[in-house]
Amino acid sequence: MSKPLHTCVILASFFVFTVWGRAADLPANTEVLRYWPQWRGPLANGVAPQANPPVAWSEKKNIRWKIPLPGKAHSSPIVFRDRVFLLAAVAVGPAQMPVYDTAPGVHDSAPVTHRHQFIVFALSRRDGRTLWRKSTREEFPHEGGHVTGSLASNSPTTDGERLYAFFGSRGLYCFNLDGELKWQKDLGRMHTLHAHGEGSSPVLHGDTLLVCWDHEKDSFLYAFDKHTGQERWKVARDEKTSWSTPLVVEHEGKPQVVVSATKRVRGYDLATGVQIWECAGLSDNVVSSPVWGFGLVIAGSSYDRQAMLGIRIEGANGDITSTDRVAWKLTRLTPYVPTPLLYGDTLYVIRHIQNVLSRLDPVTGKPRGEPLRLDGIRDFIFSSPVGAAGRIYITGRDGATVVLRHDRMNPTLAVNQLDDVFSASPALVDKELYLRGERFLYCIAED
Numbered sequence: 001m002s003k004p005l006h007t008c009v010i011l012a013s014f015f016v017f018t019v020w021g022r023a024a025d026l027p028a029n030t031e032v033l034r035y036w037p038q039w040r041g042p043l044a045n046g047v048a049p050q051a052n053p054p055v056a057w058s059e060k061k062n063i064r065w066k067i068p069l070p071g072k073a074h075s076s077p078i079v080f081r082d083r084v085f086l087l088a089a090v091a092v093g094p095a096q097m098p099v100y101d102t103a104p105g106v107h108d109s110a111p112v113t114h115r116h117q118f119i120v121f122a123l124s125r126r127d128g129r130t131l132w133r134k135s136t137r138e139e140f141p142h143e144g145g146h147v148t149g150s151l152a153s154n155s156p157t158t159d160g161e162r163l164y165a166f167f168g169s170r171g172l173y174c175f176n177l178d179g180e181l182k183w184q185k186d187l188g189r190m191h192t193l194h195a196h197g198e199g200s201s202p203v204l205h206g207d208t209l210l211v212c213w214d215h216e217k218d219s220f221l222y223a224f225d226k227h228t229g230q231e232r233w234k235v236a237r238d239e240k241t242s243w244s245t246p247l248v249v250e251h252e253g254k255p256q257v258v259v260s261a262t263k264r265v266r267g268y269d270l271a272t273g274v275q276i277w278e279c280a281g282l283s284d285n286v287v288s289s290p291v292w293g294f295g296l297v298i299a300g301s302s303y304d305r306q307a308m309l310g311i312r313i314e315g316a317n318g319d320i321t322s323t324d325r326v327a328w329k330l331t332r333l334t335p336y337v338p339t340p341l342l343y344g345d346t347l348y349v350i351r352h353i354q355n356v357l358s359r360l361d362p363v364t365g366k367p368r369g370e371p372l373r374l375d376g377i378r379d380f381i382f383s384s385p386v387g388a389a390g391r392i393y394i395t396g397r398d399g400a401t402v403v404l405r406h407d408r409m410n411p412t413l414a415v416n417q418l419d420d421v422f423s424a425s426p427a428l429v430d431k432e433l434y435l436r437g438e439r440f441l442y443c444i445a446e447d
Contacts, residue, residue, distance in 0.1 A: 031160075032160060033049055033050050034050050034051075034429065034430065035079050035080045035081065035429055036048060036077075036078055036079045036080075036427035036428060036429050036434075037078055037079075037080050037157060037158045037159070037160065038078060038155070038157040038158070038201070038203070038204070039076050039078070039155035039157070039201045039245060039425065040245075040289070040339065040384065040425070041386065041427070041428070044247060044248075044291075044292070045291055045292070045293065045341065045342040045343075046291075046339070046340075046341035046342065046343070046384060046385060046386045046387055046425075047341070047342070047343050047386070047387045047388065048386065048387070048388040048428035048429065049388075050430075051388040051389065051428040051429055051430060051431070051432075052388065052389040052430070052431050053388060053389070053393075053428050053431060053432055053433035053444065053445070054431070054433065054444055054445065054446055055391065055403050055413050055414050056403075056413075056414040056416060057416045057418075057433075057444045058416060058417060058418070059417075059418060059419055061447065062444055062445060062446055062447055063442060063443070063444060064432070064443040064444070064445040065127055065128040065442075065443045066128075066440050066441070066442050066443075067123070067128040067440060067441050068439060068440055069086070069088060069436070069437075069438075069439060069440060069441055070088050070090045070119065071088040071089050071090030071091060071116070071117075071119070071152070072088070072089065072150045072151070072152075072438055073086070073087055073088040073089055073150045073151070073152035073153065073424075073436075074149065074150040074152070074153040074199075074382070074423040074424050074436075075087040075088070075150075075152050075153055075154060075155045075156070075424060075436075076155040076424040076425040076426075076427065076436060077155075077424070077427045077434045077436050077441065078155065078156055078157065078158060078427060079125065079427050079429045079434060080158050080160055080177070081160075082124065082125050082126065083122045083123065083124065083125060083131065083177065084122070084123040084124075084125055084128075084427075084434060084441070084443075085120070085121070085122050085123075085156050085158065085163055086120075086121055086122075086123065086156075086436065086441065087118070087119070087120055087152045087154065087155070087156055087165055087167070088118075088119050088121070088152050089116045089117070089118055089119075089141075089150060089151035089152040089167075090116060090117045090118075090119055091113075091114035091115070091116055092114065092115050092116065092117050092138065093114060093115050094114075095113045095114055096113055096114065096115075096140075097113075098111035098112070098113050099111060099112045099113075099140075099144075100144070101143055101144050101194075101195035102195075103143070103191065103192075103193075103194055103195035103216070104194075105193070105194050106194050106195050107194060108146055108147050108148075108196075109143075109144050109145065109146060109147065109194070109195050109196070110144040110145055110146065110147045110149070111144050112140065112141050112142075112143075112144045114140075115138055115139060115140045116138065116139065116140075116141055116151055117135045117137070117138045118135070118136050118137050118138070118151075118152060118167045118170045118171075119133055119134060119135050119136065120133070120134050120136060120156070120163070120165045120173065120175060120179075121133040121134070122163075122177070122179060123441070125429075125432070125443070128441065128443060131179075132178065132179035133179075134175065134179050134181065136165065136167060136170065136171060136173050136184070137167070137170045137171060139170065141169075142169065142189060143169075143190075143191075143192060143195040143197065144195065144197075145192075145195070145196055145197030145198075146194075146196040146197055148380075148382070148397075148423070149196065149197040149199075149423075150197070150423075151197070152167060153197060153198065153199035153243075154166045154167060154168060154198065154199055154200060154201045154202070155201040155245075155424075155425075156201075156202075157201065157202055157203065157204050158177070158204075159204055159226065160177075161176070161177065162174055162175065162176055162177070162182060162226070163175045163176070163177060164202050164204065164209055164226070166200075166201065166202045166211060168190050168198035168199075168200075169187075169188070169189045169190045169198065171184055171185060171186050171187070172184065172185040172186075172187060172202065172211060172224075172229075173185075174226070174229060182229075183228060183229035184229070185224070185229050187211070187213060187222070190213070190215040191215050191216045191217050192215050192216065192241045193215075193216055193240060193241035193285065196241075198215075198243070199243040199287070200212045200213075200214070200242070200243055200244060200245050200246075201245040203245060203246045203247070203248060203257075204226060205248040205255055205257075205270060206255075207225060207226050207227065208223050208224070208225070208226060208232065208270060209223070209224045209225075209226040210222065210223055210224075210246050210248070210257055211224070212242070212244070212245070212246050212259055214237060214239045214240065214241055214242040214259075214261055215240075215241050216240060216241055218236065219236070219237040219238070219239045219240070220234050220235060220236055220237060221234070221235045221237055221246070221257065221259060221268065221273065222234050223257075223270070223273060232273075233272060233273035234273070235268060235273040235275070237259075237261070237266075238263060238264075239261045239262060239263055239264075240261075240262055240263070240284075241285070242259075242260070242261040242262060242285075242286040242287070243285075243286070243287040244259065244260045244261065244286050244287060244288060244289040244290070244339075245289040245339075246258065246259045246289075247259075247260075247289060247290045247291070247292055247297070248270060249267075249292045249297065249313065251295075251313050251314065252314075254269070254270075254271075255270040255271075256268060256269065256270060256276060256313065257269075257270050258290050258292070258297050258299075259290075260282065260286050260288070260289060260290045260299040260301075261282070261286050262282060262283070262284050262285070262286050262301075263280065264278040264279060264280055265278070265279045265280075265281075265282065265290065265297065265299045265309065265311060266278045266279075267297070267313060267316065276316065276317060277313065277316035277317055277318060277319075277320050277325070278318070278319055278320070278321075279309065279311055279316075279319070279320050279321050279325070279326060280319075280321045281307055281309050281321065281326070281329065282299060282300070282301040282307050282309070283301045283302060283303050283304050283305045283306070283307050284301075284303045284304050285301070285303035285304075285336075286299075286301045286303075287301070287303075287336060287337045288300055288301060288335040288336060288337065288338065288339045288340070289339040291339065291340055291341075291342045291347070292342075293342045293362055294362055294363050295312055295313065295314055296310045296311060296312055296313075296327060296362060296363065297309075297310075297311040297313055298310050298311070298340065298342070298347065298362060299311070300330070300334040300335045300340070300349070301334065301335070301336065302334040302335060302336045302351075302352045303336060305331075306330070306331050306332050306333070306334040306352075307329070307330070307331060307334055308329065308330040308331075308334040308335070308349075308365070309326055309328070309329055309330075310326070310327040310328040310329075310362070310363075310364075310365050311325060311326055311327065312325050312326075312327045313325070327363070327364075327365070328364055328365030328366075329365070330365055333349065333351045333356070333358045333367075333371055334349065334351070334352070335349050335350055335351070335352070336352040336353050337350075337352075337353050337380075337381070337382045338350040338353070338381055338382065338383060338384040338385060339384040340384075340385075341384070341385040341386060341387055341392065342362060343387040343392065343406055344406070345361070345362070346359055346360070346361075346362070346368060346406070347359070347360040347361070347362040348360075348385055348387075348392060350381050350384075350385065350394070351371065353380040353381050353382060354380070354381065355373060355374040355375075355377040355378075355381060355396065356371050356372070356373060356374065357371060357372045357374055357385075357394065357404075357410075358371045358372075359372070359410065368408065369408070369409075369410075372404075372410060374394060374396075374402045375402075375412070375415070376400045376402050376412075376415030377394070377396035377398065377400045377402055378396070378398050378400070379396050379397040379398035379400075380396070380397050381394065381395070381396050381397065382397060382422075382423040383395040383396075383397075383422055383423060383424060383425045383426065384425040386425065386426050386428055387406055388428045390405065390406045390407075391403055391404065391405060391406055391413065392404040392405075392406050392410070393426055393428070393433065395422050395425075395426060395435065396422070397421050397422055397423060398421070399417055399418040399419060399420050399421065399422060399437070400415060400416065400417050401415070401416045401418075401426075401435070402414075402415050403415075403416065418435065418437065418442060420437030420438060420439050420440050420442075421437055421438045421439075422435060422436070422437050422438075423438070424436040424437075431445055431446060432444065432445045433445075
């Protein structure tokens with residue numbers, strides 16, 4: 001079900017004023033809608049409004065190029081103009097005696113055996129060749145992370161002029177698009193719950209760059225001047241480790257920063273960092289990021305229990321946990337790692353990390369039909385679903401991507417298999433789909 005032209009115009013306005021800030025900050029107002037400049041795409045909801053990628057592919061079909069990647073990373077690719085930008089953590093030097101994480105409650109952790117370089121690189125969209133590669137830091141990591149995770153899981157973002165890369169404990173970096181370092185910040189060392197690693201991505205809005213620093217010690221939300229790296233404000237947060245990425249929403253002409261976490265979902269004034277509202281109700285270990293639409297912030301989790309909230313921010317002030325600002329609640333079929341896809345008037349939610357998809361009315365939280373079993377995906381799903389051209393793309397760790405039609409029935413259009421393990425979310429641009437595996441980056445396009 002493709003969008004009519006007037007809807008695309010509305011989306012363009014929403015994008016310019018809600019996601020990126022003033023029109024003066026953009027190279028061209030409508031140009032950015034073509035690209036995938038941040039994790040979750042140009043509208044921050046998983047939708048590429050101008051893309052039309054292939055429906056079907058395999059290792060022998062519709063692969064424009066496939067290149068081996070250095071190191072291991074679950075950072076998602078971003079795409080702007082003729083370039084693809086990626087982060088990676090690359091083991092260097094000889095192996096050392098394994099160092100095992102000793103954090104309280106540690107389990108399923110990967111031992112650290114090597115020093116790592118934390119690198120940023122740019123590739124050509126045309127043929128995948130490396131245009132530039134920069135090492136930001138080299139060190140022996142203090143935590144190994146979860147066995148299914150990586151040491152570079154934060155995704156970069158760009159405003160079309162500069163690239164912002166966040167490696168958590170390894171620093172925050174600003175480059176121009178040709179790889180020249182403009183500024184850098186060291187925010188200290190994170191100590192994550194169960195030593196399971198870091199993953200929140202930086203977010204741009206206008207001239208402000210936002211970073212969430214939630215961990216097992218002092219947690220903060222930071223705002224920096226994107227041009228200079230100067231700290232604009234820093235707000236203490238009474239939170240434990242979370243992996244979710246902040247979201248900027250617009251209400252009555254004023255932008256708010258929304259952060260989803262264990263103790264509270266909170267909204268902050270973008271200009272000052274002052275907290276406006278807070279709402280309890282999620283579970284431990286919040287990974288899925290919030291989404292925004294129809295005047296509602298939608299946040300979910302499902303680590304130790306299932307929880308999802310639709311929060312109406314009009315009139316939200318103070319603690320709204322037990323007020324009518326909570327439009328709806330769910331206690332089943334809620335997300336854990338994948339962030340929901342808000343496509344048109346439907347919210348698509350991966351249940352926990354399983355191959356089950358729920359379709360919800362985002363205004364009421366009510367289901368639209370029974371949950372769908374994603375036949376063809378046989379492993380967990382860490383990647384977040386994306387949408388374009390009236391289709392939904394969902395990728396499992398086993399290399400299978402299920403493509404569904406975006407309508408009330410959601411029939412399966414294709415099941416596509418690649419020979420890699422996928423945790424990063426796809427990027428959709430023009431007639432291309434970029435998939436980052438643990439070994440390869442694929443550019444999928446019609447032959």
